[in-house]
Amino acid sequence: MSQAAPAPYRWVAGDLILSVHVQPGAKRTQVAGLHAGAVKIRLQARPVEGAANAALIAFLAEQFGLPRKAVQILQGESSREKRLRLRTPAPERVAAVLQSWVLQA
Template identity: 50%
Template sequence: MSWYSVDGVQITLRLHIQPGAKKTECAGLYGEAMKIRLAAPPVDGKANQSLIVWLADFFKVPQRQVQIKSGETNRRKVVCISGSGVLPSTLNPN
């Protein structure tokens, strides 16, 4: 199983989030998920908002096209992105 899937114009990502990092970056595969380090703290939804902003910028879509489908209060998240022409495989630093 891959850490992402593409179905038409929708991309689904399986992510493992590490909030409170020194900088926001992709850190490679973590099991069946892509690990993302976030500079934002895990307080008051700041990490989730930071993740949405970062992914929207990477995938070149408006923030409204990035949705956390599951794991809002968990490190494991499923995120859906619609309407991006950027391939998820380019997110992998390896």
């Protein structure tokens, strides 16, 4: 019997904790489905001097309607596997974004 992959996000005290797998140097920035229990995000930016991390933060802030300072990399700053905290996003916005990502993938 196969086990379902863990959800790529969870709520902690009103904050959204999101697991992502990034693919820097892509043709364009976009969500590309799921990868090993994380949201796969292709980033146009290259992983040079923090450019990919900055692009990821900007992309997620825009998607969830948050200021960039509300998106923080908790783990994996120099890795493709990252865990991020999005401070107090609107639950309705989160539901809409996650649903649109599923439809895109």
